[in-house]
Amino acid sequence: xxxxxxxxxxxxxxxxxxxxxxxxxxxxxxxxxxxxxxxxxxxxxxxxxxxxxxxxxxxxxxxxxxxxxxxxxxxxxxxxxxxxxxxxxxxxxxxxxxxxxxxxxxxxxxxxxxxxxxxxxxxxxxxxxxxxxxxxxxxxxxxxxxxxxxxxxxxxxxxxxxxxxxxxxxxxxxxxxxxxxxxxxxxxxxxxxxxxxxxxxxxxxxxxxxxxxxxxxx
Amino acid sequence: xxxxxxxxxxxxxxxxxxxxxxxxxxxxxxxxxxxxxxxxxxxxxxxxxxxxxxxxxxxxxxxxxxxxxxxxxxxxxxxxxxxxxxxxxxxxxxxxxxxxxxxxxxxxxxxxxxxxxxxxxxxxxxxxxxxxxxxxxxxxxxxxxxxxxxxxxxxxxxxxxxxxxxxxxxxxxxxxxxxxxxxxxxxxxxxxxxxxxxxxxxxxxxxxxxxxxxxxxx
DNA sequence: CGGTAAACTAACTAGATAGTTAATTATTTC
DNA sequence: GAAATAATTAACTATCTAGTTAGTTTACCG
Numbered sequence: 001x002x003x004x005x006x007x008x009x010x011x012x013x014x015x016x017x018x019x020x021x022x023x024x025x026x027x028x029x030x031x032x033x034x035x036x037x038x039x040x041x042x043x044x045x046x047x048x049x050x051x052x053x054x055x056x057x058x059x060x061x062x063x064x065x066x067x068x069x070x071x072x073x074x075x076x077x078x079x080x081x082x083x084x085x086x087x088x089x090x091x092x093x094x095x096x097x098x099x100x101x102x103x104x105x106x107x108x109x110x111x112x113x114x115x116x117x118x119x120x121x122x123x124x125x126x127x128x129x130x131x132x133x134x135x136x137x138x139x140x141x142x143x144x145x146x147x148x149x150x151x152x153x154x155x156x157x158x159x160x161x162x163x164x165x166x167x168x169x170x171x172x173x174x175x176x177x178x179x180x181x182x183x184x185x186x187x188x189x190x191x192x193x194x195x196x197x198x199x200x201x202x203x204x205x206x207x208x209x210x211x212x213x214x215x216x217x218x
Numbered sequence: 219x220x221x222x223x224x225x226x227x228x229x230x231x232x233x234x235x236x237x238x239x240x241x242x243x244x245x246x247x248x249x250x251x252x253x254x255x256x257x258x259x260x261x262x263x264x265x266x267x268x269x270x271x272x273x274x275x276x277x278x279x280x281x282x283x284x285x286x287x288x289x290x291x292x293x294x295x296x297x298x299x300x301x302x303x304x305x306x307x308x309x310x311x312x313x314x315x316x317x318x319x320x321x322x323x324x325x326x327x328x329x330x331x332x333x334x335x336x337x338x339x340x341x342x343x344x345x346x347x348x349x350x351x352x353x354x355x356x357x358x359x360x361x362x363x364x365x366x367x368x369x370x371x372x373x374x375x376x377x378x379x380x381x382x383x384x385x386x387x388x389x390x391x392x393x394x395x396x397x398x399x400x401x402x403x404x405x406x407x408x409x410x411x412x413x414x415x416x417x418x419x420x421x422x423x424x425x426x427x428x429x430x431x432x433x434x435x436x
Numbered sequence: 437c438g439g440t441a442a443a444c445t446a447a448c449t450a451g452a453t454a455g456t457t458a459a460t461t462a463t464t465t466c
Numbered sequence: 467g468a469a470a471t472a473a474t475t476a477a478c479t480a481t482c483t484a485g486t487t488a489g490t491t492t493a494c495c496g
Contacts, residue, residue, distance in 0.1 A: 015443050015492060036340050039256025042484060052445055057485065075406075117402055118336045122254050125401035138406050159430070165407065166423040170392055176399075177391030183343035184335055188293075188356050189383065205384040212377070212431035233462055233473050260454060270475055275455065438496100445490070453482070460475070466468095 021059050023049040028056075029070050033112035037067050037119045068127040071120055074113050075137040081106060082141050092152030093211065099145065100210055104175045104203050114180045142168055149214075158214045167210075174206045239277050241267040246274075247288050251330035255285050255337045286345040289338055292331050293355040299324060300359055310370030311429065317363065318428055322393045322421050332398045360386055367432075376432045385428070392424045 027049035031040045042063055046053040060066040085102055087095040107114055120127060131137075145164040152158030178185070178193070186193045193202075245267035249258045260281055264271040278284035303320055305313040325332055338345060346355075363382040370376030396403070396411070404411045411420075 013493080017443070020443080036254050036256050036337075038254050038258075039340075041482090043482090052443095053484090054446090054486085055444065058443075063484065115340060117399060118340065119254075121399050121401045122257075122333060122336065125405040128402060128405040138408070142407075163419070163423065166420065169396060169403065169420075170423070170427055173391045173395030174388055177395050178387055180398075181335060181339050181394075183339045184346060185387065187343040187346040189360075190356070201381070202384065202387075205381065205388065209388055209427065209431040212433065212435075213427040215430065215433070217430075218436075231463080235473070238473080259452085261452090270473095271454090272456085272476090273474070276473075281454065439494105440496105441492105441494080443490105443492075446488095448487070449483105449485085451483085453480100455479085455481105457478070458476095460473105462471100462473075464469105464471075466470100 017059075020049075020051050020055060024051050024056055024059060024066070025070060025073055028066050029074070029112055029116070032067055032070055032119060033115040036115070037064075037123060040067075064127060067119075068131055071116055071127060072131060072133055072137070074110075074116050077110070078106060078113060079137065079139065082139060085141075087141075087144055087148060092148050092155065092157055095148045096152075096210060096214065097207060099141070099148075100171055100175070100207050101203070103171050104206065107175050107179050108199070111179065114176060118180065139168070152214065156216060159217050162214065171206075171210060174209060178202055235277075238267075238269050238273055242269050242274055242277060242284070243288060243291055246284050247292070247330055247334070250285055250288055250337060251333040254333070255282075255341060258285075282345060285337075286349060289334055289345055290349060290351055290355070292328075292334050295328070296324060296331060297355065297357065300357060303359075305359075305362055305366060310366050310373065310375055313366045314370075314428060314432065315425060317359070317366075318389055318393070318425050319421070321389050322424065325393050325397050326417070329397065332394060336398065357386070370432065374434055377435050380432065389424075389428060392427060396420055 024045065028040075028045045031045045031048065035041070040063075042053060042056060045066070046056060056063075056066060060069055082102070085098065087098055090098070128137075142164050145168055149158055149162045149164055149167070153160055153162075182194050192198065242263065246258075246263045249263045249266065253259070258281075260271060260274060263284070264274060274281075274284060278287055300320070303316065305316055308316070349355075360382050363386055367376055367380045367382055367385070371378055371380075400412050410416065
């Protein structure tokens with residue numbers, strides 16, 4: 001099948017480095033998410049992006065460099081989405097509900113992020129370690145969550161002594177694991193856990209677990 | 219480097235199909251866990267097992283058949299360990315504590331199981347779907363957990379209406395995610411989350427989350 | 437407008453890869 | 467004990483793979 005050329009429109013320059021680079025990143029995200037780093041193929045990325053294979057090496061160095069760029073872009077995506085959350089202008093319980101809802105919806109809408117994280121952990125975060133932006137990928141939500149928990153404690157709604165980092169990890173874990181392992185869980189338990197009623201039940205359950213935990217102790 | 223022969227001991231038969239097959243499975247488990255299905259190499263498995271590469275195809279058909287055999291063995295392992303748990307001869311709260319502890323300790327001791335599950339989900343459980351034993355890999359703990367929750371409810375300790383499958387998935391998720399994503403989490407948050415104090419804190423936190431959720435509502 | 441550099445193309449390469457072939461050897465069975 | 471079978475070995479194969487080479491073409495700048 002003849003290769004799709006990018007600059008097919010008459011009024012577009014034949015060379016557009018930003019567009020070429022973005023197209024490669026996009027195709028690479030899909031390929032790495034679908035096959036993992038080890039199973040992804042450079043030639044398939046090249047074909048899907050419409051860019052010559054040489055260009056992958058021209059812009060990203062090598063396959064692993066491309067993978068790191070994909071990962072950084074993925075992190076930038078979730079951080080950007082997190083910034084749009086408004087959590088501090090509502091009551092603490094509602095803040096936590098929103099955070100849970102955001103986390104669940106984000107993972108649901110971005111299964112490629114889950115897959116990329118799994119790949120990166122298989123490789124022991126060796127790519128992130130090379131990244132100059134790793135620490136900047138940290139989530140400012142931890143501090144925000146700390147403020148929410150402190151406010152909830154002062155209002156006598158939440159229990160004392162909750163570690164915001166642990167809670168953040170737990171909220172992520174409760175959502176992530178279900179979606180990341182959706183295939184084996186569905187297979188083992190003989191149910192389609194990806195279907196709507198099951199997903200809705202899962203979100204409600206996660207919310208109950210977290211809010212139940214946060215409830216002030218007698 | 220000269221290839222290690224299996225039957226080096228004088229009183230061992232030169233041919234031992236069971237031992238050869240077990241050695242291949244063992245080497246394959248390590249290889250698939252370390253590199254994922256796509257990154258694993260058949261020649262490395264052959265070398266590590268000490269068996270001729272032809273034997274991998276003789277016993278398992280192909281690389282994917284070998285992967286399925288590894289996965290089934292891994293599931294058999296956790297089911298066997300679950301059977302040794304005794305949960306019904308103690309009070310409900312202690313039962314739940316034991317289940318959490320078991321889950322955490324098992325994933326900690328078997329990082330290869332986590333990695334294999336991640337690989338299988340990347341491949342959409344396509345191997346498990348071919349397995350004739352998938353449903354038998356189901357956990358009988360779900361029913362046990364149901365009994366525990368019902369007993370706790372009757373004793374007015376636990377809240378009403380807890381879905382044992384959801385709770386089982388949540389306990390697994392709270393433990394699994396932390397360990398599965400240990401590398402990216404440590405990298406992003408600039409802490410060694412695999413070190414002892416952090417692990418202990420994590421287990422305590424998970425226990426508090428689950429028991430906090432289960433606590434009877436006022 | 438010409439020179440230069442950047443962006444791009446097509447073909448190539450050296451090594452890797454899963455799987456196969458053609459045996460040989462050890463064990464089992466009658 | 468000989469024949470048959472199963473388990474094993476060494477070498478091979480066809481294809482795949484990431485990355486490279488050697489250009490060409492387009493855009494930019496003075």
